[in-house]
Amino acid sequence: MSSAEKTDKREHILVTAEELFAVKGFDGTSVRDIANQAGVNLAMISYYFGSKENLLKELIEFRFRSSVEALEERSNDQLQSPWEKIEWIIDFYVDRIVNNRRFHSIMSQEYNTDRSQDIKELITNIKMQNLERVKKIIADGQQLGVFRQIDVEMTLATLMGTITQVINTKNLYCALLRIDKTDEEGYRSQINQRLKIHLRSLFHAHLIGK
Amino acid sequence: MSSAEKTDKREHILVTAEELFAVKGFDGTSVRDIANQAGVNLAMISYYFGSKENLLKELIEFRFRSSVEALEERSNDQLQSPWEKIEWIIDFYVDRIVNNRRFHSIMSQEYNTDRSQDIKELITNIKMQNLERVKKIIADGQQLGVFRQIDVEMTLATLMGTITQVINTKNLYCALLRIDKTDEEGYRSQINQRLKIHLRSLFHAHLIGK
DNA sequence: CAAAACTAAACAAACGTTTAAACTAAACAA
DNA sequence: TTGTTTAGTTTAAACGTTTGTTTAGTTTTG
Structure with missing residues (x-):
C-alpha cells in the first residue's frame, strides 16, 4: 500500500x-x-x-x-482601513466556522469538559490569538478616531457567539429560514451569506455609528 | 420520612x-x-x-x-416603549442564562445530539417562543419608525449567542477579565453586568443608530 | 522473506439496571 | 403501653451489555 x-x-x-x-x-x-x-x-x-x-x-x-x-492562503495585506480589516475578519471567521462546522461543534462541546489539560490549553491559545488580532485592529481604529470606545472582549464574544449560535442550533435555523435539513450545501451558503451581511451591518453600527 | x-x-x-x-x-x-x-x-x-x-x-x-x-414573577407591563422592551429582554435573558449557566451548558451540549426527539422538540418550542417574543417587539418598533430594518433571526442569534459564548468559555473569560476561577459569585456578577452594558449599547446602535 | 497492514477473537473494566433482602416509621389492634 | 402489619426507603450484590484495548495469527506489500 x-x-x-x-x-x-x-x-x-x-x-x-x-x-x-x-x-x-x-x-x-x-x-x-x-x-x-x-x-x-x-x-x-x-x-x-x-x-x-x-x-x-x-x-x-x-x-x-x-x-x-x-489563514496563510488568504491575502491580508496591511493596506486596508480599520473598517476594511473588520470586514475581512468577519468574512474570515464566518467562512472558517461555517466550513468547519462539524469540527467547531466538537470544540464547543469539548471545551468545557475536563478531558485533558493540553487540549484545553491548545484551544485557549487559539482563542487568545483571535482576540489579540481583533483587539489590535479595534485599538488602531480607535486611535485613528474612526471607531468608538467599546468593550473589546464582549465584542469578540458577539462575533464568535453569533456564528456559533447559528451553527450549533442548525435544526432551529433550518426551520426558521425554511431551508431543507438534508440540503447541506444550501444551508451552508445561505447561512454564510446572511451571517456576513448581518455581522457587517451590526459591527458597522456598533463601531462607527451612522 | x-x-x-x-x-x-x-x-x-x-x-x-x-x-x-x-x-x-x-x-x-x-x-x-x-x-x-x-x-x-x-x-x-x-x-x-x-x-x-x-x-x-x-x-x-x-x-x-x-x-x-x-418569567411570570417579572412585571412586564405593556406601558413601555419598544426600546425599553428590548432593554427588558436583554436583562431578562442575561439574568436567566447566567443564573442557570450549568443547565444552559447542558442544553447547548445536548441540543445537537440525537438523543431523544421529544427533548429536542421541547427545546425547539422554547426557542421558537423566544424568537416570536423578540420578533414582535422589533416589528412594533419598526412600525413606529423607531427601529431600523434588520435581520431579526440573526439579531436573536447575536443576543443568545453572545451570552452563550461567555458562559461556555468561562475559563477564557476568567483569564481575560482577570477574575478568580474559583470565585463563582464574583464571576457571575461581573459577567452579568458587562454583558448587559455591552448588549444594550450594541443593540441601541444596531436598532436605533446614533 | 521481512515488514507493514489487517483481522477475528478475546480481555478486563465500566456501564445502566435489577434483584432480593434489610431497614424505617407510621398505623392499627389488643 | 405492647406486638404486628404495612408501605415506602435503602442497601449490597449481582445481572447482562457495552466499553476501550490487546492479542495472536493471517494476509498483503515492497
Missing part, C-alpha cells in the same frame, strides 16, 4: 470520527461506531491512533493545521 | 447530576458518579427516576418549570 493511500485511510477515519463526534459527542461515540461507519476493522483505530482520546487529539491538530494553512 | 424531605432528596440528586452533566457531559457522567457525588446509594437513582435518560428529562422539565415561574 502506498504512503498516500495510508494517509488517506488515516484521514478517512479522522473525518468519520469527526462526523460522529459532532452529532453524538465524544463519549457518546464508541470506537466500534467509528470503525463501522468508516468501514474498517475495529483494531485499526488502536493501530493507527493508539487510543480513542489520542484520535481526538490528532483530529484537533489536523484541523488546526489546515486552519492555519487557510 | 416526610414528603418535603423526599422532594429535597430528589432535587438534591437532580442538582448534583446537573453539575456533573455540565462539566463532563451526559455520556461522560456515569450513574455511579452521580450517586457518589450526591452521597446516595447507586440504586436510588433508578428508584427515583427509573433511568439515567429519564433523570435528564426530569431535570429539563424541572428547570423549564422554574424558568417559567421566573
Whole structure:
C-alpha cells in the first residue's frame, strides 16, 4: 500500500470520527461506531491512533493545521482601513466556522469538559490569538478616531457567539429560514451569506455609528 | 420520612447530576458518579427516576418549570416603549442564562445530539417562543419608525449567542477579565453586568443608530 | 522473506439496571 | 403501653451489555 493511500485511510477515519463526534459527542461515540461507519476493522483505530482520546487529539491538530494553512492562503495585506480589516475578519471567521462546522461543534462541546489539560490549553491559545488580532485592529481604529470606545472582549464574544449560535442550533435555523435539513450545501451558503451581511451591518453600527 | 424531605432528596440528586452533566457531559457522567457525588446509594437513582435518560428529562422539565415561574414573577407591563422592551429582554435573558449557566451548558451540549426527539422538540418550542417574543417587539418598533430594518433571526442569534459564548468559555473569560476561577459569585456578577452594558449599547446602535 | 497492514477473537473494566433482602416509621389492634 | 402489619426507603450484590484495548495469527506489500 502506498504512503498516500495510508494517509488517506488515516484521514478517512479522522473525518468519520469527526462526523460522529459532532452529532453524538465524544463519549457518546464508541470506537466500534467509528470503525463501522468508516468501514474498517475495529483494531485499526488502536493501530493507527493508539487510543480513542489520542484520535481526538490528532483530529484537533489536523484541523488546526489546515486552519492555519487557510489563514496563510488568504491575502491580508496591511493596506486596508480599520473598517476594511473588520470586514475581512468577519468574512474570515464566518467562512472558517461555517466550513468547519462539524469540527467547531466538537470544540464547543469539548471545551468545557475536563478531558485533558493540553487540549484545553491548545484551544485557549487559539482563542487568545483571535482576540489579540481583533483587539489590535479595534485599538488602531480607535486611535485613528474612526471607531468608538467599546468593550473589546464582549465584542469578540458577539462575533464568535453569533456564528456559533447559528451553527450549533442548525435544526432551529433550518426551520426558521425554511431551508431543507438534508440540503447541506444550501444551508451552508445561505447561512454564510446572511451571517456576513448581518455581522457587517451590526459591527458597522456598533463601531462607527451612522 | 416526610414528603418535603423526599422532594429535597430528589432535587438534591437532580442538582448534583446537573453539575456533573455540565462539566463532563451526559455520556461522560456515569450513574455511579452521580450517586457518589450526591452521597446516595447507586440504586436510588433508578428508584427515583427509573433511568439515567429519564433523570435528564426530569431535570429539563424541572428547570423549564422554574424558568417559567421566573418569567411570570417579572412585571412586564405593556406601558413601555419598544426600546425599553428590548432593554427588558436583554436583562431578562442575561439574568436567566447566567443564573442557570450549568443547565444552559447542558442544553447547548445536548441540543445537537440525537438523543431523544421529544427533548429536542421541547427545546425547539422554547426557542421558537423566544424568537416570536423578540420578533414582535422589533416589528412594533419598526412600525413606529423607531427601529431600523434588520435581520431579526440573526439579531436573536447575536443576543443568545453572545451570552452563550461567555458562559461556555468561562475559563477564557476568567483569564481575560482577570477574575478568580474559583470565585463563582464574583464571576457571575461581573459577567452579568458587562454583558448587559455591552448588549444594550450594541443593540441601541444596531436598532436605533446614533 | 521481512515488514507493514489487517483481522477475528478475546480481555478486563465500566456501564445502566435489577434483584432480593434489610431497614424505617407510621398505623392499627389488643 | 405492647406486638404486628404495612408501605415506602435503602442497601449490597449481582445481572447482562457495552466499553476501550490487546492479542495472536493471517494476509498483503515492497
